[in-house]
Amino acid sequence: MPLSKLLPGIWKNQNYSAMEYETVIGLEVHLHLKTKTKAFCGCSTEFGQAPNSQVCPVCLGFPGSLPVLNKVALDYAIKVALALNCQVQEYTKFDRKNYFYPDLPKNYQISQYDLPVSRDGFLNIESDDKTERVAIRRVHLEEDAGKLIHQENLSLVDFNRTGIPLLEIVSEPDINSPQEAYDYLVALKSLIGYLDVSDCDMEKGSLRCDANISIRKKGAKELGVKTELKNMNSFKAVKEALSFEVERQTELLKKGKSIVQETRLWDAKELKTVSMRTKEEAQDYRYFPEPDLTAFIINKEKIDEIKKTIPELPKEKAGRFMKEYGLSEYDAKILVSNKRNADYAEERLKAWPDENKKSVANWLIGPLAAVASTTNIEISQVNIPAHNFLELVDLVEKKTNYL
Amino acid sequence: MNKLTAHELIEKSGKGEITAAEIFNSLKKRIKDIDSQVKAYVRLADSLDSQPEPANTQLPLKGISVSIKDNICTRGYNTECCSKILAGFKPPYDATVIRKLKEAGAAILTLKTNMDEFAFGSSTENSCFGPTHNPWDLDVVPGGSSGGSAAAVASDSAIMALGSDTGGSIRQPASFCGVVGLKPTYGRVSRYGLIAFASSLDQIGPITKDVRDSAILMNAISGYDPYDSTSINMDVPDYTKSLGMDIEGVKIGIPEEYFVEGLDKEIKTIVQEAINKLKSLGADYKSVSLPHSQYAIPVYYIVATAEASSNLARFDGVQYGFRAQGVKSNLIDMYKKTRGDGFGEEAKRRIILGTYALSHGYYDAYYLRALKVRTLIKQDFDKVFEKFDCVVTPTSPTAAFKIGEKIKDPLKMYLSDIYTISANLAGIPAISIPCGFTKKGLPVGLQILAKPFNEEMLFRVAYAFEQATPWHLEKPKL
Numbered sequence: 001m002p003l004s005k006l007l008p009g010i011w012k013n014q015n016y017s018a019m020e021y022e023t024v025i026g027l028e029v030h031l032h033l034k035t036k037t038k039a040f041c042g043c044s045t046e047f048g049q050a051p052n053s054q055v056c057p058v059c060l061g062f063p064g065s066l067p068v069l070n071k072v073a074l075d076y077a078i079k080v081a082l083a084l085n086c087q088v089q090e091y092t093k094f095d096r097k098n099y100f101y102p103d104l105p106k107n108y109q110i111s112q113y114d115l116p117v118s119r120d121g122f123l124n125i126e127s128d129d130k131t132e133r134v135a136i137r138r139v140h141l142e143e144d145a146g147k148l149i150h151q152e153n154l155s156l157v158d159f160n161r162t163g164i165p166l167l168e169i170v171s172e173p174d175i176n177s178p179q180e181a182y183d184y185l186v187a188l189k190s191l192i193g194y195l196d197v198s199d200c201d202m203e204k205g206s207l208r209c210d211a212n213i214s215i216r217k218k219g220a221k222e223l224g225v226k227t228e229l230k231n232m233n234s235f236k237a238v239k240e241a242l243s244f245e246v247e248r249q250t251e252l253l254k255k256g257k258s259i260v261q262e263t264r265l266w267d268a269k270e271l272k273t274v275s276m277r278t279k280e281e282a283q284d285y286r287y288f289p290e291p292d293l294t295a296f297i298i299n300k301e302k303i304d305e306i307k308k309t310i311p312e313l314p315k316e317k318a319g320r321f322m323k324e325y326g327l328s329e330y331d332a333k334i335l336v337s338n339k340r341n342a343d344y345a346e347e348r349l350k351a352w353p354d355e356n357k358k359s360v361a362n363w364l365i366g367p368l369a370a371v372a373s374t375t376n377i378e379i380s381q382v383n384i385p386a387h388n389f390l391e392l393v394d395l396v397e398k399k400t401n402y403l
Numbered sequence: 404m405n406k407l408t409a410h411e412l413i414e415k416s417g418k419g420e421i422t423a424a425e426i427f428n429s430l431k432k433r434i435k436d437i438d439s440q441v442k443a444y445v446r447l448a449d450s451l452d453s454q455p456e457p458a459n460t461q462l463p464l465k466g467i468s469v470s471i472k473d474n475i476c477t478r479g480y481n482t483e484c485c486s487k488i489l490a491g492f493k494p495p496y497d498a499t500v501i502r503k504l505k506e507a508g509a510a511i512l513t514l515k516t517n518m519d520e521f522a523f524g525s526s527t528e529n530s531c532f533g534p535t536h537n538p539w540d541l542d543v544v545p546g547g548s549s550g551g552s553a554a555a556v557a558s559d560s561a562i563m564a565l566g567s568d569t570g571g572s573i574r575q576p577a578s579f580c581g582v583v584g585l586k587p588t589y590g591r592v593s594r595y596g597l598i599a600f601a602s603s604l605d606q607i608g609p610i611t612k613d614v615r616d617s618a619i620l621m622n623a624i625s626g627y628d629p630y631d632s633t634s635i636n637m638d639v640p641d642y643t644k645s646l647g648m649d650i651e652g653v654k655i656g657i658p659e660e661y662f663v664e665g666l667d668k669e670i671k672t673i674v675q676e677a678i679n680k681l682k683s684l685g686a687d688y689k690s691v692s693l694p695h696s697q698y699a700i701p702v703y704y705i706v707a708t709a710e711a712s713s714n715l716a717r718f719d720g721v722q723y724g725f726r727a728q729g730v731k732s733n734l735i736d737m738y739k740k741t742r743g744d745g746f747g748e749e750a751k752r753r754i755i756l757g758t759y760a761l762s763h764g765y766y767d768a769y770y771l772r773a774l775k776v777r778t779l780i781k782q783d784f785d786k787v788f789e790k791f792d793c794v795v796t797p798t799s800p801t802a803a804f805k806i807g808e809k810i811k812d813p814l815k816m817y818l819s820d821i822y823t824i825s826a827n828l829a830g831i832p833a834i835s836i837p838c839g840f841t842k843k844g845l846p847v848g849l850q851i852l853a854k855p856f857n858e859e860m861l862f863r864v865a866y867a868f869e870q871a872t873p874w875h876l877e878k879p880k881l
């Protein structure tokens with residue numbers, strides 16, 4: 001067990017090496033878009049169905065079949081890009097990323113290389129009681145691969161997931177600590193939840209995150225040698241893997257050793273990262289424009305139309321809660337962290353007759369949240385009708401003695 | 404009956420004089436009589452047992468059987484691209500052109516014709532089933548890659564046929580076999596169900612006994628297909644309406660770059676006579692320049708092989724087709740052995756060329772540069788078509804060559820497509836029609852090219868020429 005597990009206190013305050021070194025992290029997040037059908041064919045995207053029950057010649061990559069873009073996937077990609085303050089590109093195209101793997105039936109993935117749907121945005125996140133701006137390098141659309149199921153002497157492929165639209169969101173190396181990486185993921189998930197374009201469920205694989213991390217002397221201009229971390233199955237695992245890497249890389253540098261540029265896998269049982277492949281072993285994906293799809297022109301009208309579908313986002317909503325309901329910034333931010341909770345809270349805040357809504361907020365964030373967490377549900381899933389809830393608050397507030 | 408053209412048979416079938424079954428039976432007999440020599444067909448057993456439905460006289464094709472190149476998917480019926488690696492592959496769906504042919508009243512569509520493996524070749528020698536022989540001389544090649552389709556039509560063992568054309572694979576065999584072959588504008592005919600060689604160049608098109616049949620088959624297969632993102636949503640004219648229009652005042656460009664060294668003298672003379680014939684029919688011609696023609700072959704062999712290397716990656720033994728047996732160790736070995744044993748020599752050569760052209764550090768120098776030159780080649784044609792209605796050239800620099808003559812020299816083989824490749828790079832339509840015979844009695848083809856979506860101009864000029872000449876009526880002695 002690494003030191004971090006035994007002595008969390010040290011981690012929170014950063015250890016002594018943090019005085020000399022700083023951490024640079026960039027995240028690549030893959031989201032399954034919640035379209036009804038796959039990115040390039042008409043198959044259903046429903047999760048958890050019988051293996052290979054949601055397939056057709058196109059997503060199986062049968063000879064002669066051709067992809068046709070699901071326009072809804074492109075609309076969702078534009079929606080996310082706009083919410084991330086990105087520049088939506090007027091002209092976008094798809095490319096083929098070539099590599100052999102049995103879960104990839106064409107042995108190439110339709111992705112985007114040099115002309116992604118959008119680039120150059122940012123996401124404001126709350127970290128360590130401060131608002132930090134993380135720059136977004138690009139947002140692009142691609143197709144997911146299938147799933148390998150290994151048995152003794154035998155591997156099986158389930159192609160149900162093959163061709164589900166994936167949105168890749170790549171941040172700049174703008175993140176300075178494992179905690180900040182965690183906070184970025186929380187903020188991103190909250191935003192995507194508002195946009196209602198992905199379930200963002202890491203356990204079901206609808207959100208995946210790879211991380212690039214390097215260490216450098218404080219104040220240095222050049223980036224250090226980075227490692228790429230894969231195989232993290234929760235936000236917590238992302239943070240743990242990054243923390244492990246900070247420690248590992250710092251130790252190496254302190255000993256005067258150099259970092260090897262490589263891809264490392266997080267081992268959630270052993271709580272450590274292990275080398276998967278070095279840069280020399282990295283694949284040449286031989287990207288080239290996908291000739292089976294034409295380029296797409298995204299005009300201003302389309303962008304305006306999609307802009308209209310973007311609801312009030314957490315930041316604006318928190319501001320409005322503070323203004324309209326007189327909530328503190330702290331309370332407002334907690335209540336808007338996910339859209340369902342925000343709607344649940346607003347229904348109750350609105351219905352409360354008193355000018356002073358503070359007591360309702362306190363009840364939502366305090367006792368109700370506590371009840372929810374004991375049963376592992378979120379506030380919005382606590383099944384107490386609004387009028388009953390408000391009656392309770394009313395009774396307690398008035399300190400009515402029923403006895 | 405098998406000797407008649409489709410339009411003659413359609414007329415008789417429409418009048419109730421003959422049935423679809425009779426047409427098919429006469430084909431069957433012809434195939435049994437001569438195909439052991441020509442070898443235009445692959446896997447005949449099942450199809451010859453089929454029985455056509457009674458022809459629906461309301462539908463344009465009225466029970467005509469159409470022979471199909473082995474790279475066009477036919478539901479439940481082997482489609483193998485004449486490659487060992489696709490052995491036993493039965494597509495679970497019909498190509499869009501097959502569906503359209505059925506809807507137009509065609510009968511048997513499972514007569515599959517021989518081809519160079521994955522359409523890689525110009526002689527049909529690269530087939531895992533062995534070569535097809537030219538009906539005009541069994542010792543020479545029928546051209547390729549659609550050599551089976553062209554030889555079947557030329558030997559009257561097909562009424563008409565579909566081929567595919569990536570760099571000349573319809574027109575060059577049509578020229579070598581003395582039949583009519585058309586490569587439509589890129590996007591005119593759906594590629595859905597055509598097993599891809601080079602996606603940005605491939606088009607399916609007709610190989611027929613005369614120009615009218617070509618127009619009839621184009622009417623049946625053309626049009627927008629929502630399942631092919633590169634097909635174009637434009638109305639399809641009735642191509643038979645272009646037949647019989649005079650060519651008075653039609654402006655023809657003759658590219659000077661096509662009549663230089665490398666062009667066989669005999670071919671040059673025959674094509675020159677054909678141009679004079681067009682002039683005597685009222686057309687005007689003038690020399691034009693297509694200055695980037697000289698780069699067409701290198702550009703083609705970069706773009707086409709790059710796309711092919713990616714398109715053929717899916718043949719890995721995992722889901723369908725051939726898988727090498729006896730590999731116990733691991734996945735990579737299974738891939739290597741399957742692809743090593745499953746692909747023929749030319750397929751491997753092109754996969755390696757294409758992989759190289761796309762590799763890190765070479766992409767800009769090869770693939771990207773090739774795309775830029777491709778644009779220049781297209782612009783050459785755009786410029787010519789501002790002033791001219793069509794361009795006329797030889798289809799191939801030589802007549803059909805001997806089997807085995809060029810198979811060991813890929814560069815020589817590649818040069819036999821020198822006049823046809825540009826149309827694919829530019830995406831424009833082109834037709835090859837018979838325009839004479841060499842002293843040895845081998846057919847010579849005349850190529851006509853027009854601007855995108857102007858197949859009507861091709862039909863107009865080709866039909867006028869055909870009606871004024873006897874070449875399409877000649878039949879090989881078999």
